[in-house]
Amino acid sequence: MTALRGDGTPLRRGPRPLGLHLNLVMATLLSSSAGLPLLRSGLLPWKPPLGPRAEDLRRQIALAERRPGNGPNGAEDLRRAVDRETRRRIDAFLTGVERYRHHPYRRDLADPPVLWTEGATRLLDYGHGAGRPVLFVPSLVNRHYILDLSPGKSLMRWMAGQGFRPLLVDWGTPGPLERRYSLTDYIAGRLERALDAVVEESGRPVPVVGYCMGGLLTTALALRRPKSVAGLVLLATPWDFHAEDAATARRAAAFFQPYGPLLERWGELPTDALQALFAQLDPLLALKKFTQFARMAPDSRAAEAFVALEDWLNDGVPLVAAVARDALAGWYGRNDTAAGNWLVGGLPVDPARIRVPTLALIPEKDRIVPPASAMALPKVIPNAQMIVPPLGHIGMVVSAGAQTGVWKPLAEWLAATG
Structure with a gap:
């Protein structure tokens, strides 16, 4: 059954696949607090090019925990601050998704001959x-x-x-x-x-x-x-x-492999499978986009342009x-x-x-x-x-x-x- 908005028009399905985007965002943001102890101890694994930035971040965390006025529980205060920021970002993302799914814009251009x-x-x-x-x-x-x-x-x-x-x-x-x-x-x-x-x-x-x-x-x-x-x-x-980036290209090919046995029965690779493949290019793109959309005035030209493009992205074949x-x-x-x-x-x-x-x-x-x-x-x-x-x-x-x-x-x- 298709979900409907208050005016009887269908509720948008995107960003597609919705479950994947929600899981990626939640897993990434909710891991922030859990990663603090590992980051503090130096046990958090980093790709070699990110090593200097990781070390600088460790120094900043240590300074923040010892900063005057933070009290004896500086580490706990930092954890709570990270938790508040995590909740704020999750709320902004979910707000953006909800506003998109209910936005009144609908493309109404007539096809030519x-x-x-x-x-x-x-x-x-x-x-x-x-x-x-x-x-x-x-x-x-x-x-x-x-x-x-x-x-x-x-x-x-x-x-x-x-x-x-x-x-x-x-x-x-x-x-x-x-x-x-x-x-x-x-x-x-x-x-x-x-x-x-x-x-x-x-x-x-x-x-x-x-x-x-x-x-x-x-x-x-x-x-x-x-x-x-x-x-x-x-x-x-x-x-x-x-x-x-040959490795990324080969990962895209590997992503396809689990669907191989089903292709003969389906006769096609479904839209959500393709969208999941594109999501690999930037797993946190949805977080960035919909957080930004949440800050837009719903009736602004920028918001309408965002919805128009997002509707096209989610209208795949x-x-x-x-x-x-x-x-x-x-x-x-x-x-x-x-x-x-x-x-x-x-x-x-x-x-x-x-x-x-x-x-x-x-x-x-x-x-x-x-x-x-x-x-x-x-x-x-x-x-x-x-x-x-x-x-x-x-x-x-x-x-x-x-x-x-x-x-x-x-x-x-x-x-x-x-």
Whole structure:
């Protein structure tokens, strides 16, 4: 049964998976008091790079316990102070989560006309038939509307205002047909047919823009259909998954392993399992975000922007079984892309053979796709251009700096490529 708010609308399920975030926050904060004796004695294990900071913290604790005015029970006073601060932080986090789950904001942007559809997939025409067509391809694991988040934060609507005809792939939620798909089926099948629909409609080759995982799909597409692709744009697209932190990439692949026996029955990796995987990148991100949200005025623009983005993050879609295996075990585990072992339709995806004009926009503050991973791709594409805006992975398309750092350079490059 779906929980309802007072006005009868569904209560938000996020942050997903809620149980995991609650447990991570509680376990981390409640361990603070328990860790004090170990920290004081020097028995608390630290990673070597943190050793000097840990020693400095020990000195500060010793000084605080002996500070004049603290009385003979300085250690107990400190423990109580830590306990009060722990309770305050837990309360702030839970307040933020509760306010988010009850916030009145609901995204109400109407979808544009649909140019083409197949199975669960739609091609949304933000230019309403006018302007130079540009095909935008998002990830398979997130909803398409991160590129059309809200009236003031919509790359699609802004591009239409610049005279382009943005056509956005909405992959939809996998159904019985898609659960049998592999990456080859998505790229050499559905995505190529979507491209064909745009080329047939416009009568000429069109540029394609891939965001995150969508950039991997469009890289393969540009290789397979060079006569239909007028240009390739890569937004925060990973390539060398072991470039900055091979251990973390391999942990992501290992995380997938327990689900292996269930994938055949499910036919997909559930959304909450994927969200749990992303949570590993920064286990305390939820604590930071929702504590900050608790300090915002509920009716402020900042609060509404937070809820809009968080709703999108929690509105994920499952990843079909074969794609999950290829992406997690292949890309993250074996680094098939950079190693030259990623095959689509039996042929290797070799970016060195790409001959269409290429632009890579790589946000330097990206914590989801490390910049070194993304830079590895344009470095092997002949004559590829690269722009590195001072933004994050999601901020590059929806933040206050997105229009200056990404949207305008993108539009200018597309206009220059003819």
